[in-house]
Structure formats: C-alpha cells, structure tokens
Amino acid sequence: MPSNGTASTAPYRPTSLDFINRPNPVEPQSVQQQYPLNGTPRIEQTSKEGLPRLLLDSLNSSTAERPAKRRKSGDVGSKLDLPKLPAVKNGAKRMRIPPTLSGLHQPPPNAGLLPSISTEQPVRVAGGTQAQANSAIDKPLLATRVPESSTRAKRSPKATPKSVSTSKPKRNKWSDEETACLLKGVARFGMGNWTQILKRPDYHFERRTAIDLKDRFRVCCPDEYRTSKKPKDAPPPQDGESITTSNQDTPTQPVSARVERKSSAELRKIGIEEPFEKSKRRPRTNWTEKEDETLLKGFEKYGNSWSSIRHDDALNLSHRQPTDLRDRFRTKFPDRYREAGLAPRPEVFPKKPDRKRINRNPTDQIENQEDDAFEPSTASALIQPGSASASKEKENKDPYSGQPSKPVPVTSLLQYDDVFWGAPLDPDDNDFDRPTLDRGILDWPNDIARPTVPASASINPLVTMRPRPTLPDPSMVSGISQNNGTLPSLAELTSSVAMDREFMEQLELPTLAAVLGEMRHQRRTGGHVPSLEELLS
DNA sequence: ATAGGGATAAGC
DNA sequence: GCTTATCCCTAT
Numbered sequence: 001m002p003s004n005g006t007a008s009t010a011p012y013r014p015t016s017l018d019f020i021n022r023p024n025p026v027e028p029q030s031v032q033q034q035y036p037l038n039g040t041p042r043i044e045q046t047s048k049e050g051l052p053r054l055l056l057d058s059l060n061s062s063t064a065e066r067p068a069k070r071r072k073s074g075d076v077g078s079k080l081d082l083p084k085l086p087a088v089k090n091g092a093k094r095m096r097i098p099p100t101l102s103g104l105h106q107p108p109p110n111a112g113l114l115p116s117i118s119t120e121q122p123v124r125v126a127g128g129t130q131a132q133a134n135s136a137i138d139k140p141l142l143a144t145r146v147p148e149s150s151t152r153a154k155r156s157p158k159a160t161p162k163s164v165s166t167s168k169p170k171r172n173k174w175s176d177e178e179t180a181c182l183l184k185g186v187a188r189f190g191m192g193n194w195t196q197i198l199k200r201p202d203y204h205f206e207r208r209t210a211i212d213l214k215d216r217f218r219v220c221c222p223d224e225y226r227t228s229k230k231p232k233d234a235p236p237p238q239d240g241e242s243i244t245t246s247n248q249d250t251p252t253q254p255v256s257a258r259v260e261r262k263s264s265a266e267l268r269k270i271g272i273e274e275p276f277e278k279s280k281r282r283p284r285t286n287w288t289e290k291e292d293e294t295l296l297k298g299f300e301k302y303g304n305s306w307s308s309i310r311h312d313d314a315l316n317l318s319h320r321q322p323t324d325l326r327d328r329f330r331t332k333f334p335d336r337y338r339e340a341g342l343a344p345r346p347e348v349f350p351k352k353p354d355r356k357r358i359n360r361n362p363t364d365q366i367e368n369q370e371d372d373a374f375e376p377s378t379a380s381a382l383i384q385p386g387s388a389s390a391s392k393e394k395e396n397k398d399p400y401s402g403q404p405s406k407p408v409p410v411t412s413l414l415q416y417d418d419v420f421w422g423a424p425l426d427p428d429d430n431d432f433d434r435p436t437l438d439r440g441i442l443d444w445p446n447d448i449a450r451p452t453v454p455a456s457a458s459i460n461p462l463v464t465m466r467p468r469p470t471l472p473d474p475s476m477v478s479g480i481s482q483n484n485g486t487l488p489s490l491a492e493l494t495s496s497v498a499m500d501r502e503f504m505e506q507l508e509l510p511t512l513a514a515v516l517g518e519m520r521h522q523r524r525t526g527g528h529v530p531s532l533e534e535l536l537s
Numbered sequence: 538a539t540a541g542g543g544a545t546a547a548g549c
Numbered sequence: 550g551c552t553t554a555t556c557c558c559t560a561t
Contacts, residue, residue, distance in 0.1 A: 172550095195544065210544065215550070218547095284546060284555060307538060322538070324555075331554060343541075 174216055178205050180270045182213055183220065183262065187272045191217065191225065192279030220262045224276055287328050291317065295329055296336075304340055 174182075181204055185197030194210035194217075197203060205213070218225045267273075287295075294317055298309030306322035309315060317325060330337045330345060338344050 192545070211546095212550080214545070279545090281545070281556060286554080304539075321556090323540095323557075326539075327555060327557095342539095345542075 172207060175206065178208070179216065179220060179262070181205060182216055183267060183272055184270060185213075186217060186221075186276050187274065190277030190279060192281050219260045221276070222261070287332070291320070292328070292332055295325060296333065298325070299329055299333070299336065299340075304342060 182197065185193075185200060185203055189196050194213040198205060198208060198210050198213055208216075294315045295309065298312060298315045298317065302308040302312070304326070306325040309325050310317050310320060310322050320328075330342070334344050
C-alpha cells in the first residue's frame with residue numbers, strides 16, 4: 001500500500017519515458033529535463049561547435065572528465081560516451097533498463113529462427129582452455145593427455161551427433177588421468193587451491209569446475225581432506241606410511257564402500273611422495289544464535305560500520321573479522337541489509353545450466369545446445385537481480401517477526417518483480433554496452449499483432465494500443481514518477497509512448513559517420529563547422 | 538574501512 | 550553434483 005508520506009523521500013526510479021523523452025543528442029531541447037540521465041553536457045548549453053567537439057572528445061579522449069572506474073581486461077576506452085542511466089542511491093544497485101523496455105532484452109517470438117546476437121564465443125576455462133596459452137612450467141603430467149581442442153570437439157554436436165537430439169550424458173565420470181592430475185595438483189599447490197589447479201595448463205580436466213575438483217578430492221582422499229579442515233580432531237590411524245591418509249593399503253573402513261579412495265601406493269605411483277599441503281584458509285566457524293543476536297544489536301547501533309561493531313566489547317564479536325560481520329549480516333538478515341541501501345548478493349545462474357529453469361527464450365536454448373558449460377566467471381555476469389525469486393523466497397521474511405517482508409509499493413498493473421530488469425548495474429561500471437533503443441520500439445504499442453504478451457501479464461491490449469498523436473509533455477513524466485514514489489502503470493506508460501508516424505520520422509538522425517565526415521571535411525577545407533540545422537538538413 | 542563479488546567448504 | 554554459508558580478494 002503506497003504511503004502518502006513517502007512522496008518527498010522515495011527514490012526516483014527512471015521510467016521508460018525518461019529514455020524516450022531524453023534530449024535528442026543532436027536537436028536542442030526546449031524543455032529542461034527534471035532528471036538528467038547523467039552528467040553529459042547538455043547540447044543546448046554548447047556553442048555551435050559544441051556538438052562536433054563533444055563528439056570528437058568522446059572518440060578521442062577516453063579518459064577525459066571521467067572518474068576513475070573499475071576496468072576489466074576487455075574494456076576499451078574508445079567508446080562513444082553515450083548517456084548513462086541516472087545514479088540511484090549511493091551504493092545501491094541500479095536497474096539496467098526501465099521495466100516497460102525490458103522486452104528489449106527478450107528475443108522476438110520467432111527468435112529461435114535467428115542466429116545468436118552474441119558475436120563472441122564463450123570462453124571455456126575449465127580444462128585449461130584459457131591457461132594453456134600460458135607457458136607451461138612443469139612438463140605435461142600425462143603422455144596421453146587429450147589436446148584441449150579435441151576436448152571440445154569431443155563434446156560438440158558434430159562429433160557426437162546423438163547429442164543434437166539428446167542431452168549430454170548426465171554423469172561426467174572422472175577418468176584416471178583426471179584424477180591423477182587432480183592429486184598431482186593438490187600435491188603441488190595444496191588443498192584448497194582448486195582454481196589454481198584447474199587452470200594449470202599442464203593438467204587436463206574434462207569440463208570440471210573448481211568445485212568439482214574439490215568434490216573429487218573429497219571422494220578420493222576423504223580423511224586427508226577432513227583432517228586438513230579439523231586439525232584438532234583425532235588423527236587418522238597411523239600405519240607407518242609417509243603419506244598420512246587413512247585410505248591406506250590396510251584401511252580401517254570397508255574397502256567396498258571406498259573404491260575411489262586412493263591408497264598411498266597409488267599416490268606414489270603417480271609421483272606423490274609427500275603429504276598434501278594443508279589449505280591456508282581459515283577454518284569455517286559457524287555462527288551461533290547468540291552471535292547473530294549481538295550482530296543485529298551491533299548493526300542497529302552502528303549501522304554498516306562493521307569495524308565499530310567488532311570493537312564494541314559489549315557485543316563480544318571481536319573474534320570475527322569486519323568482513324565476516326558483513327557477510328553474516330548479509331546472509332542472515334538480507335532484508336535489513338537491503339533496507340540499509342546495500343546491494344544484496346545477486347543470485348547467480350548455476351554453472352551447469354538447467355535448461356528448464358534458465359532458458360527463458362529460444363535463443364538461449366540454441367546457444368546452450370552449442371555450449372552447455374558455464375564458466376563461473378561467465379555465470380556470475382549473468383545475474384538475476386531482485387534475488388527474490390525461486391529459492392530466495394524463503395528469505396523474504398522479516399527476520400524479527402517472521403512475517404513476509406513488505407513488498408515494494410506498486411499501484412500499477414505492472415508489478416516490480418514481474419519484469420526482467422537485466423543484470424544489476426554498477427553505477428560506475430561502463431564495461432557493458434550501453435542500452436541502445438531501436439526506433440522500432442516505438443512501433444510496438446501500435447502493433448496489433450502482439451501474440452507474445454500472455455494474458456497472465458495483466459496487460460490490457462486495448463489500453464496499450466491506444467494511439468496518442470503527440471509526445472506527452474515532459475512534466476507528465478515527473479508527475480507520474482513523483483506522485484507517490486510508485487511506478488507508473490503499464491497503461492500510463494504505453495499510452496504515453498504511442499505517437500504518430502510523422503513525429504517518428506522527425507527523429508531520424510544522420511549517422512555518426514556522416515556527421516564526423518562532414519566535420520572533418522570542413523576542417524580540412526577550412527570551412528566552417530556545420531551547425532545542427534545544417535547537419536540535420 | 539567497506540562494498541562487491543569470486544572461491545571454497547560443508548552439508549545434502 | 551548441487552546449494553548455500555563462509556572465507557577471501559580487490560576496487561573504491
């Protein structure tokens with residue numbers, strides 16, 4: 001239920017109208033936007049040469065007037081500095097696109113007939129694909145190692161025509177070679193460094209993740225694994241072997257149940273003579289109810305100043321690191337964490353996708369037929385925001401009352417969680433391509449044939465298709481968005497978006513190449529830099 | 538010092 | 550093999 005008192009404090013959420021009514025980057029705008037979409041200089045504030053300079057600066061100077069940001073390896077600076085979405089609360093995640101434009105993330109209904117939009121092949125690191133480009137330090141462990149190219153080929157539909165119609169085999173059994181690589185890796189790098197082992201170019205693994213390696217080691221050397229985690233426990237039975245695994249040639253447990261266990265003789269056979277190095281990670285220490293209780297008190301007193309909580313002797317949490325306090329609070333009290341304006345942990349796709357759950361559109365299904373292994377880092381980039389779905393729903397209870405947490409007040413037809421917002425967006429992150437809207441988006445309200453909108457979406461097609469002759473007044477935008485801090489209804493938005501053909505044709509702009517070409521020509525020839533009107537004409 | 542999010546441990 | 554809590558690294 002919306003609260004009238006929140007009108008002045010509710011955070012502003014961009015709507016699709018903000019984007020549709022965004023100042024034309026070429027055409028001066030008479031009405032100042034109430035919520036400029038970013039700090040991009042306004043065209044109308046520039047001189048006649050303002051546009052050319054702005055364009056050239058964007059192309060020539062990737063760092064000018066931009067704050068320091070996290071940059072990832074693939075980030076190139078020479079992008080046209082298109083406007084960004086407005087920043088929201090400090091530290092809070094921002095939605096990538098407004099809800100009514102979320103359909104742009106979805107393929108057309110017949111997208112299954114189209115090739116993938118992506119031009120990049122997913123990187124498959126598991127199995128050393130990435131790391132094998134690096135120089136090998138050690139000699140290859142196994143003479144029979146399968147070249148990584150064949151690894152993929154072996155899994156490709158072409159190599160195994162059966163897999164085109166049927167899914168891949170469910171189980172991916174560990175071969176002796178893989179197991180040897182794993183054990184050898186643990187002997188070299190120690191337990192716990194699974195990713196390091198996985199990425200070594202001289203070890204070969206068949207579509208494994210770091211978790212897979214850990215699980216396999218846990219199966220092969222359970223006692224070694226266990227004792228490394230609980231050093232205070234009673235040591236395993238000693239049998240005089242130099243390797244302190246209890247999976248010895250004279251096991252204390254029935255052999256039949258531990259056929260995967262590797263004996264010390266087997267370990268020696270692959271060159272492992274010494275005990276495995278212990279993990280350097282701190283041991284896990286689960287949280288007690290008392291700790292949770294005091295953590296909550298500490299948060300109520302100090303907020304997210306985790307160090308203050310830690311150093312408050314009355315709270316008795318000094319044995320926890322500040323980041324541990326944060327981690328626990330984020331896990332235990334997600335609602336409180338979110339209410340504090342802190343971004344919840346995003347829900348990530350499973351590494352090995354379950355098609356039934358993940359593939360929401362035909363395009364994904366096609367891609368997954370070609371490449372069905374998710375690399376962790378890739379998977380984490382494909383984040384479902386909101387985290388309120390599926391398994392997280394059980395968390396959506398107030399930690400105090402146990403009652404379901406209050407939903408986001410929405411009075412519209414379109415519920416906040418009904419739409420796909422895209423991945424959470426770092427306000428300072430410019431690693432991604434900025435949203436670009438095809439002008440065809442403006443056609444959709446007038447498109448009579450819209451079979452993709454299900455009745456369950458609560459969209460009244462008669463309302464959404466109602467034509468409007470002109471663009472809405474910009475003041476209407478703020479009127480909608482500011483009324484009470486709630487989202488506008490889909491009907492409001494769509495009726496505002498609809499417009500006539502004549503106006504849309506006026507939106508046609510010269511291409512950037514044409515603009516720049518004209519400018520460069522004029523500069524070379526000493527002519528004047530064309531004005532906006534001249535360019536548009 | 539904190540936030541974000543990747544890596545890992547442990548339980549199932 | 551999967552999920553999730555906890556540990557940990559790094560950017561800001």
